[in-house]
Amino acid sequence: MASPAPTLSFDTAFDPQTGRPVQVAPDLVRVTAPNASPYTFTGTNSFLIGQERLALVDPGPADSLHLAALRQAIDGRRVDAIILTHTHKDHSDAAAQLARELGAPLWFGGRHRLSRPLRRFERNPIRNSCDWHLVPDRVLVDGDRLMVDKTRLEVIATPGHCANHLAFGLVGTPILLTGDHVMGWNSTLVSVPDGSMADYFASLGRVLASGYRYYVPAHGGPIADGPAYGKALEAHRRQRNSQIIAAVSAGAHSVPAITGKLYPDVPLAIKVAARMTVMAHIEYLESSGALRVSRRPWGLRVAL
Numbered sequence: 001m002a003s004p005a006p007t008l009s010f011d012t013a014f015d016p017q018t019g020r021p022v023q024v025a026p027d028l029v030r031v032t033a034p035n036a037s038p039y040t041f042t043g044t045n046s047f048l049i050g051q052e053r054l055a056l057v058d059p060g061p062a063d064s065l066h067l068a069a070l071r072q073a074i075d076g077r078r079v080d081a082i083i084l085t086h087t088h089k090d091h092s093d094a095a096a097q098l099a100r101e102l103g104a105p106l107w108f109g110g111r112h113r114l115s116r117p118l119r120r121f122e123r124n125p126i127r128n129s130c131d132w133h134l135v136p137d138r139v140l141v142d143g144d145r146l147m148v149d150k151t152r153l154e155v156i157a158t159p160g161h162c163a164n165h166l167a168f169g170l171v172g173t174p175i176l177l178t179g180d181h182v183m184g185w186n187s188t189l190v191s192v193p194d195g196s197m198a199d200y201f202a203s204l205g206r207v208l209a210s211g212y213r214y215y216v217p218a219h220g221g222p223i224a225d226g227p228a229y230g231k232a233l234e235a236h237r238r239q240r241n242s243q244i245i246a247a248v249s250a251g252a253h254s255v256p257a258i259t260g261k262l263y264p265d266v267p268l269a270i271k272v273a274a275r276m277t278v279m280a281h282i283e284y285l286e287s288s289g290a291l292r293v294s295r296r297p298w299g300l301r302v303a304l
């Protein structure tokens, strides 16, 4: 008999202590930015790795209070690199200014790019949240090892939320910085064509196989049993696939109709994200042959 799917429960009780340096581990300090919102939860978590010398991961929004909090936490120590999990602006907006100010190079997974080319008449719905102009001094790729003070970082490519997304393992510890790929407060937004659900599933598998157990995301608190939570997330996404197929077979053939069946009572701001997620699942199910999609000027028609 198959074991039951693990249940997914979100942790929304996190106190970020916004603006204060919080020690997460001996060589890891978190400073949360004051940019709380329905999409960023309690704000972006910036991280300082190291003790005498530092790396700054995800400098976050170019907010004067946050910049002051980061300067205070850095406290005059040398910053060897500014590293990004990805180039959504809530992670990267302060990067160029801080790189100049600290004389630190910018390292990330290449310039912002789409997970697939735009179709005719298609627009990336989250294009304004992306940092299209930021150029890395060093392009990080899967398997890179980076030495920061006494900590060795392992780069794990985790596309899905967006194409250049990376996670960072602190080698010799259970800690994995998961960025927006796995977060404890909510499932990750996957919006096509900025992101890709097929990539997201594949990256989740890679993270689960990486051996790290303590996931430290870029929004919200740490996840104590990362693999158990990641498996529950995966099951939740697979269940969404099944629900969409069921909705189509029950007569829902458009994205709004399918979204209405899956998320009947969500507020408008969340409904926009829900539609993006449904679109990402539909593309995934189309590519795996489970659904047929016809694209028309007024929207998609989805059929079995």
Ligand SMILES: [Zn+2]
Pocket (backbone or CB within 6 Å): 086, 088, 161, 180
């Ligand atoms: Zn993001």
